[in-house]
Structures are given as C-alpha cells and as structure tokens.
Amino acid sequence: MPKWKLHTEFRFDAAHFIEGYDGKCGRMHGHSYRVLMKAESSELNPSEYLDSPDMVCDFRELKWAAKDSEKGGLDHSLLNEKMDCSTTAERIAEFIHKETSKRIPDNIDLTVTVWETEDCWVEYTD
Ligand SMILES: [Zn+2]
Structure with missing residues (x-):
C-alpha cells in the first residue's frame, strides 16, 4: 500500500501559566513554541484549493496555529484564553491535534510534536 507522510514545521510565540x-510555571511567562506536524x-x-485528489492535505491547513491569534491562530496569544484545559505542553499538543483534525480529511493519521523549549518536547497522536 502506498503511503505519503507530510511534514511541516512552524513556530509561534505565546504566553501561558499552568x-x-x-512553582514558577504557575506564573505568567512566555515560550517560542516549535511545532512539527x-x-x-x-x-x-x-x-x-485543488479539486483533484492529489494531496494528503493542504499544508496551510496544518499551519493554522502559526497565524496571528487575532486571525484564528495561536501566535501572540495567551494560551489560557484559547484553551479550556491546562496549558501544559501535553495539552497544547492535544489541542492542536484536535483543532487540526477538524480542518483535514478523515483518512489522515496526524502526529503533533510541540517543543516548549529546545530540549523539552512532547509528541501526541490518537
Ligand atoms: Zn511554560
């Protein structure tokens, strides 16, 4: 069976507190999050944007979270205002996964990796 694996990466800056x-993570602070889809x-x-069946999905649908928070993304947002749950890296990855799944076809297995810092990241899939 053929298989295509699309990868795209982006960053966004956001504030949060847990x-x-x-401890200090309970106080408001910011991260430059790196995300691999x-x-x-x-x-x-x-x-x-393309009528013929020639793509897994549109890259732009995978990168919605990189957009300015005033345009529907997460960049320069306060994550606690965007999410109904805790804003741990685990929950952020789950949140991006859920929101992205709504934008892409059902026949896609999606994995979301979120780096909170250069050496701390989490991978989420369902
Ligand atoms: Zn933090």
Whole structure:
C-alpha cells in the first residue's frame, strides 16, 4: 500500500501559566513554541484549493496555529484564553491535534510534536 507522510514545521510565540502548578510555571511567562506536524495517509485527497485528489492535505491547513491569534491562530496569544484545559505542553499538543483534525480529511493519521523549549518536547497522536 502506498503511503505519503507530510511534514511541516512552524513556530509561534505565546504566553501561558499552568493553573495549580506549585512553582514558577504557575506564573505568567512566555515560550517560542516549535511545532512539527506529521500527516500520513494511503490516499490522496482534494482540498479547498485543488479539486483533484492529489494531496494528503493542504499544508496551510496544518499551519493554522502559526497565524496571528487575532486571525484564528495561536501566535501572540495567551494560551489560557484559547484553551479550556491546562496549558501544559501535553495539552497544547492535544489541542492542536484536535483543532487540526477538524480542518483535514478523515483518512489522515496526524502526529503533533510541540517543543516548549529546545530540549523539552512532547509528541501526541490518537
Ligand atoms: Zn511554560
């Protein structure tokens, strides 16, 4: 069976604090988050911008979170205002995964990796 694996990477800057955290992460601070999106599929799909089934999905749908928070993304946002749950890296990866899944076809396996710092990252898939 053929398989395509799409990868795209982006960064966004955001503020957050971890509610209930007993330590400095409980205070408001910021990160330059790095995100790697991996989309795998055995079938190609059309997209909003291409009628023929020739792509796994549109790269731009995978990169929505990189957009300015005033334009629907997460850049320069306070993550606690964007998410209904804790803003740990684990939850941020899950949140980006969920929101991206709404924008892409069902036949795609999505993996989201979020770096909170250069040497601390989390990978999420469902
Ligand atoms: Zn933090």
